[in-house]
Amino acid sequence: MVGKIETKRLNAYFGDVHAIKDVDLSIPSNKITAIIGPSGCGKSTLIRCMNRMHEVVRGTRVTGKVIIDGRDIYAPGTDSVLVRRKVGMVFQKPNPFPTMNIYDNVVAGLRLNGERDWKILDATAERSLKLAALWDEVKDHLDASGVSISGGQQQRLCIARALAVEPEVLLLDEPCSALDPIATAKIEDLLFDLKRSYTLVIVTHNMQQAARIADYTAFMYLGELVEFGETTKIFENPEKELTEKYITGRFG
Amino acid sequence: MRSYKARKFKNQLASLLAFGCVLLALIPLVSILIEVIVRGLPAIDWNFLTNRTMSSGNPESGIGNAIVGSVLLVGWACLIGLPLGILTGIYVSEYGNNWIGNSMRFFNDVLASFPSIVVGLFAYSLLVTVVGFSLISGAFALAIIMIPIVANTTEEALKMVPNSLREASLALGVPRWRTVIKVIISNGRAGLVTGALLSIARIAGETAPLLLTSFGNPFWSTGLFNPVAALPLTIFRNAMSPYADLQQQAWGAALVLIVMVLSLNVIVRLLTRSRFKNRTKAVNRKWLAKSRPSV
Numbered sequence: 001m002v003g004k005i006e007t008k009r010l011n012a013y014f015g016d017v018h019a020i021k022d023v024d025l026s027i028p029s030n031k032i033t034a035i036i037g038p039s040g041c042g043k044s045t046l047i048r049c050m051n052r053m054h055e056v057v058r059g060t061r062v063t064g065k066v067i068i069d070g071r072d073i074y075a076p077g078t079d080s081v082l083v084r085r086k087v088g089m090v091f092q093k094p095n096p097f098p099t100m101n102i103y104d105n106v107v108a109g110l111r112l113n114g115e116r117d118w119k120i121l122d123a124t125a126e127r128s129l130k131l132a133a134l135w136d137e138v139k140d141h142l143d144a145s146g147v148s149i150s151g152g153q154q155q156r157l158c159i160a161r162a163l164a165v166e167p168e169v170l171l172l173d174e175p176c177s178a179l180d181p182i183a184t185a186k187i188e189d190l191l192f193d194l195k196r197s198y199t200l201v202i203v204t205h206n207m208q209q210a211a212r213i214a215d216y217t218a219f220m221y222l223g224e225l226v227e228f229g230e231t232t233k234i235f236e237n238p239e240k241e242l243t244e245k246y247i248t249g250r251f252g
Numbered sequence: 253m254r255s256y257k258a259r260k261f262k263n264q265l266a267s268l269l270a271f272g273c274v275l276l277a278l279i280p281l282v283s284i285l286i287e288v289i290v291r292g293l294p295a296i297d298w299n300f301l302t303n304r305t306m307s308s309g310n311p312e313s314g315i316g317n318a319i320v321g322s323v324l325l326v327g328w329a330c331l332i333g334l335p336l337g338i339l340t341g342i343y344v345s346e347y348g349n350n351w352i353g354n355s356m357r358f359f360n361d362v363l364a365s366f367p368s369i370v371v372g373l374f375a376y377s378l379l380v381t382v383v384g385f386s387l388i389s390g391a392f393a394l395a396i397i398m399i400p401i402v403a404n405t406t407e408e409a410l411k412m413v414p415n416s417l418r419e420a421s422l423a424l425g426v427p428r429w430r431t432v433i434k435v436i437i438s439n440g441r442a443g444l445v446t447g448a449l450l451s452i453a454r455i456a457g458e459t460a461p462l463l464l465t466s467f468g469n470p471f472w473s474t475g476l477f478n479p480v481a482a483l484p485l486t487i488f489r490n491a492m493s494p495y496a497d498l499q500q501q502a503w504g505a506a507l508v509l510i511v512m513v514l515s516l517n518v519i520v521r522l523l524t525r526s527r528f529k530n531r532t533k534a535v536n537r538k539w540l541a542k543s544r545p546s547v
Binding site for chain 2: 093
């Protein structure tokens with residue numbers, strides 16, 4: 001089976017630091033794929049390679065291929081801006097635009113790309129906020145500042161903002177690490193609903209979270225992909241000893 | 253271990269010393285202000301603010317033309333210097349992670365530390381020799397002084413904008429230049445305005461470069477290619493004159509200049525204080541209006 005996203009011998013560097021080493025991964029369409037592993041193992045870097053956000057930092061380099069829908073996003077002449085419209089991203093810390101209100105935050109992607117039609121913007125705002133399960137909580141104060149709501153709401157606002165540009169893939173970089181368990185549960189429910197229409201890749205430190213929501217799980221260690229497979233298999237019957245050690249907490 | 257009392261004593265001594273230094277540093281500031289107010293205030297009346305400069309012995313003499321001249325000089329300098337300075341700052345902050353940016357940062361610092369008289373000489377040899385003493389050559393000299401200040405404050409202001417906002421915008425598929433214009437500048441706006449106002453306050457009091465460029469003019473003059481009066485020049489010339497009434501007018505002009513610069517500084521303070529206030533724009537459309545509770 002060909003995945004929605006295929007990485008082929010993917011390597012990523014920060015200056016001289018080799019952060020991702022020859023990763024071959026096939027991420028299936030319309031599923032949640034979790035990437036787990038200890039801090040600094042390259043999880044975030046791996047997903048930042050999938051929408052070309054890795055190259056935003058100075059001194060970084062990528063070799064190998066990331067093929068999305070059969071096209072290598074690192075092929076010469078590929079526009080990183082177009083890649084990012086197709087592959088959205090939600091960051092670890094909620095980062096709504098502080099100078100914009102809730103409504104403007106949701107439609108920021110559209111408006112910053114030149115969309116002016118109010119009907120389209122209004123419809124997109126409502127649809128995205130409903131998708132992000134935030135509509136009922138904010139519909140009465142859409143003109144409040146994007147940073148005036150709670151952290152969990154801000155993170156769902158960021159998800160709504162990412163969904164508003166209608167991506168096909170949503171990358172989530174530890175989206176719940178700054179949130180309490182209730183807000184985390186809401187986001188997890190949301191991700192579960194979203195996988196019907198989107199391919200989701202989530203980086204998480206929380207192994208219970210991976211076990212709860214992911215269909216597939218990848219375990220990374222020191223920049224290498226150690227094991228990848230269905231979540232149940234990774235957690236119940238891992239092939240590699242390293243995976244088992246990490247998952248059972250007997251590490252190092 | 254030293255005794256508790258000795259430590260306590262040293263602490264008090266140190267804070268007393270620091271406080272004493274603050275008082276010492278305040279003496280010049282306060283005494284200048286008092287001196288200028290005491291000597292300058294009697295010179296100021298309506299005629300003084302609205303009439304042009306006249307010769308000694310004429311009670312109708314004023315500084316109206318100098319105020320207008322200063323405003324014109326600063327205005328034209330802003331027109332030239334602000335876009336250049338702000339765009340330089342944006343480049344260095346957002347695109348300057350390379351040798352061009354580093355060398356621009358260096359040359360900016362060099363330019364900022366240039367003596368203003370040298371800038372005046374430069375403007376003299378470049379413009380005055382061609383078009384003569386004029387408003388435009390004065391504004392050009394002031395703009396050159398302004399550019400490095402504005403570039404530096406712009407760079408600092410934009411560096412304060414958290415990286416997470418840049419990434420948020422880029423990850424939405426927004427091109428880099430639009431991210432800079434719509435997200436980064438809008439978030440660093442207060443800092444940009446502060447830098448611009450501070451640079452205006454700085455150039456409003458510059459005298460040396462104007463001596464070599466705009467020269468001064470006792471008459472009303474607004475033409476770009478004519479010599480033009482300016483408050484610092486009026487202060488300089490009148491203070492140097494042997495006549496008591498002209499010296500009195502120099503104090504009056506000094507007070508006017510100080511009030512203008514101080515009020516700019518106060519505006520800067522007020523702006524920076526409200527930097528972190530929410531500036532939510534009310535979205536004023538039908539269904540949003542409907543959704544708000546009607547009182």
